[in-house]
Amino acid sequence: MEPVTQSLLYLDDISVVFDGFRALNKLSLTIEEAEMRAIIGPNGAGKTTMMDVITGKTRPTAGEALFAGIYDLTTLDEADIAQLGIGRKFQTPTVFDMHTVEDNLLLAVKADRRAFANIYWRRRAHERARIDELLERIRLKDQRFRKASELSHGQKQWLEIGMLLAQEPRLLLVDEPAAGMTDQETADTAELLRDIAKTRAVVVVEHDMQFVRDLDVKVTVLHEGSVLAEGSLDQVSANERVIEVYLGR
């Protein structure tokens, strides 16, 4: 099939209506390969709903959502979309508490996802090497055999980012990665995301302006379900409408 667009992610005129409430209102957005984008906006701006649409959790009422120019995201389910290469990190760290750190990564490592295939699964050297490399990167090497439930909040956030990387996605959606982190952890997380964005597209939803400044990337401001402004953080901060929305004038 001929790609409709060169963009990795292409959202056009997406609307989501819940019982008359327009969570998204003709939202259009494109993300290029290996681009990092920060999405900001007040509560209820539609940030999470947008992520839900991209990952197949919510079906849009109208509009078009294409991945890599050929895959129609509005017809696929969460598992299909994840296998296409879209990874998602939730706002509250969601890891498998009863599994070890290693097993959390093992479940995420790109591999056959079918039920029967996983009954006969055997540990392979390349998988182990991949997990070693990930543990190194998310600084959890010493925690390998600990249960994920025993990790600190910041460590869980990083484990979840590690799980995202293990999936080898082409696009990562990251919801408030800095929430509840110390200043040092926040700075480290920005560093890690910038590093990841060298090879993959990353979309970060964030409230913490300092963190967005640390990321130093193009910013999209959402308001009432549509794009209000786009540009560098300095540009959008100077935008009249953005100031109005944020200060509620």
Next chain:
Amino acid sequence: MRSLGILDRRGLIFIVLVLAAGVLIPLANLLAPAGSPFHVSDYLVPLLGKYLCYALLAVAVDLVWGYCGVLSLGHGAFFALGGYAMGMYLMRQIGPRGVYGNPVLPDFMVFLNYKELPWFWLGFDHFAFAALMVLVVPGLLAFAFGWFAFRSRVTGVYLSIITQAMTFALMLAFFRNDMGFGGNNGLTDFKDILGFSITAGTTRGALFFASAVALAAGYLLCRALVTSKYGKVLVAVRDAESRTRFLGYKVANYKLLAWTVSAMLAGVAGALYVPQVGIINPGEFAPANSIEMVIWVAVGGRGTLVGAALGALVVNAGKTWFTGALPEAWLFALGALFVVVTLFMPRGIIGLWGDLTSRLRKPAGPVPAPKPAE
């Protein structure tokens, strides 16, 4: 402890004990003279055999509840369907020895003026066919049920309620005389199984042994599933279902597989139960039975398999004793047991045992002073 292989130390002890009981108890019944301290009475063998079937059933419930988070309140349906499949074979084995002496039709059909055998009874005169149906009928029902429920993402208490409704509906259906399964009397008066008299001591012993082997094999099968990567995904589904989905796993398929395997194991348990108790009737579909199974698992320790089997043995032994000694008190005792376990032993007997042994291994010495917070 080694994590390789499917059997840990606890599992190995369990398998050895079950198989040893499977051999020794029938031998003690057949060989030891009646006065000897090693003698196991004729009454006890089928009773213990019944417990083994319940234990297998509990393992099946634990596979879906303990590892996959699917709380079934309708596993009695799969158990009873397996039992009915076996009961139909046993009915056909009676042949012309029934009260009415009809060589083809079971007594209840003659009584209800059936002219010929209903189509769904065809084939049940062959043991192999009946054995196949023991797996296929519960498996198929579970597959169809799970297909719709898991794909529609029915979870939690809603799923539990519809499993309960399923077994209740089947109970009402099987109570009807014109269903062709003997109505409220069910199937009974069995004579032979595979040509051996069903009341003979040797047959009882063989059935007991078969139950022990089935329990051991069922345990091994479940253990193989839960220790594989498939099992890790199952636990992931239990703890964070949507996370698992966003990792690219088709959650419905994972649940469906465990659910169907569990139903088939329950069917096997039912099929072994029926010749040992000598009857199957629609009462086995009663919702209360399915709830009791969940209590066995909770008492023994959810998500451990061995605990589920242990819970089934302990609770049923208690039930036998109570219903003999204080018949009115049994339901109160069962209720109290459930409350005590829920409040004080959330991980069941197995969890309590683990806590006790780990406390014994670290004898009370000087308690290390807690480190001041940094």
